[in-house]
Amino acid sequence: MPELKLDRITKQFKNKIAVDNVSLNLHEGVYGFLGANGAGKTTLLRMICGVLKPTFGEIRCNGIEIGRLDGDYRYLLGYLPQDFGYYPDFTAKRYLEYLAACKAVPKDLVKEKVQEMLRLTDLTGSQKNKIKTFSGGMLRRLGIAQALLNDPEILIMDEPTSGLDPKERIRFRNMISSLSKGRIILLSTHIVSDVEFIADEILIMKQGRIIEHGTVAEVTNSVNGKVWEYLAEPAKALQMNEAFPVSNLKNEGEKVRLRLVSDSCPIEGASMASPGLEDVYLYHFEEVSEHVDHVERRTL
Numbered sequence: 511m512p513e514l515k516l517d518r519i520t521k522q523f524k525n526k527i528a529v530d531n532v533s534l535n536l537h538e539g540v541y542g543f544l545g546a547n548g549a550g551k552t553t554l555l556r557m558i559c560g561v562l563k564p565t566f567g568e569i570r571c572n573g574i575e576i577g578r579l580d581g582d583y584r585y586l587l588g589y590l591p592q593d594f595g596y597y598p599d600f601t602a603k604r605y606l607e608y609l610a611a612c613k614a615v616p617k618d619l620v621k622e623k624v625q626e627m628l629r630l631t632d633l634t635g636s637q638k639n640k641i642k643t644f645s646g647g648m649l650r651r652l653g654i655a656q657a658l659l660n661d662p663e664i665l666i667m668d669e670p671t672s673g674l675d676p677k678e679r680i681r682f683r684n685m686i687s688s689l690s691k692g693r694i695i696l697l698s699t700h701i702v703s704d705v706e707f708i709a710d711e712i713l714i715m716k717q718g719r720i721i722e723h724g725t726v727a728e729v730t731n732s733v734n735g736k737v738w739e740y741l742a743e744p745a746k747a748l749q750m751n752e753a754f755p756v757s758n759l760k761n762e763g764e765k766v767r768l769r770l771v772s773d774s775c776p777i778e779g780a781s782m783a784s785p786g787l788e789d790v791y792l793y794h795f796e797e798v799s800e801h802v803d804h805v806e807r808r809t810l
């Protein structure tokens with residue numbers, strides 16, 4: 511069973527600290543890695559994959575620094591980068607066969623493995639088509655297929671669901687759940703529902719740091735008492751939508767039901783609601799202070 515240990519990982523690009531002193535222990539399970547654009551997710555994932563060297567800190571796989579493992583580490587690893595490279599004139603089948611060879615999949619298993627991956631990603635019917643004819647969703651699925659070719663024990667996927675339609679997203683989630691045994695799976699996304707139901711642990715990254723880490727229940731608990739619902743007249747609902755991070759607006763007859771996050775009761779008559787992961791995300795990435803100051807809030 512693989513184990514990854516990140517020890518004070520830091521990456522600095524000129525004046526920019528993209529990843530700031532991150533320490534983590536990753537073991538078997540699915541990790542949902544959430545953060546807004548620019549939080550540092552891609553930079554951290556690239557370091558975990560050995561594509562980028564940390565400015566400071568060390569990453570160890572089963573106790574050995576990954577740079578020292580070199581090829582052995584790559585055999586353990588499946589990586590779907592945000593933009594993966596492919597040859598547009600290759601067919602999907604040829605591309606996967608080519609990559610299987612690069613990843614040292616045993617020769618007698620290549621055909622079978624490629625067909626298995628095409629089936630898993632619903633690309634069997636398009637396997638003879640050139641990649642340049644693929645839609646965004648098909649390309650993403652091909653990327654997922656290539657990441658899984660070598661049956662990796664460590665699977666790192668950067669925004670794996672971008673470009674997938676809702677049906678493909680569900681299929682992807684089910685696939686990840688079915689693959690989770692005996693592997694470390696790390697999925698970065700800014701779409702909460704991609705990971706809410708399949709992640710064993712959630713990591714939330716902001717400005718290069720991991721600001722929350724725990725099970726969905728633990729992370730969700732951090733906004734307990736900060737999620738509110740209020741049934742408002744339409745004009746008031748508009749005003750509150752401007753003033754607070756609102757996760758949901760729903761018409762109820764003539765009125766509008768709002769769900770929002772706020773450190774204190776946003777308005778007389780608002781009731782506390784039980785939080786979800788979406789509320790945690792909203793709390794961290796659309797902070798109340800960016801919307802309205804305390805004086806304005808009291809006058810609502």
Ligand SMILES: Nc1ncnc2c1ncn2[C@@H]1O[C@H](COP(=O)(O)OP(=O)(O)OP(=O)(O)O)[C@@H](O)[C@H]1O
Pocket residue numbers: 523524526527528545546547548549550551552553554
């Ligand atoms: N090669 C680079 N040179 C300079 N700055 C960089 C480089 N790569 C990333 N950065 C900066 O580091 C910060 C983190 O970027 P990163 O791509 O890791 O974030 P992210 O959370 O993956 O966001 P996104 O989802 O938009 O990719 C950003 O401010 C980005 O501009």
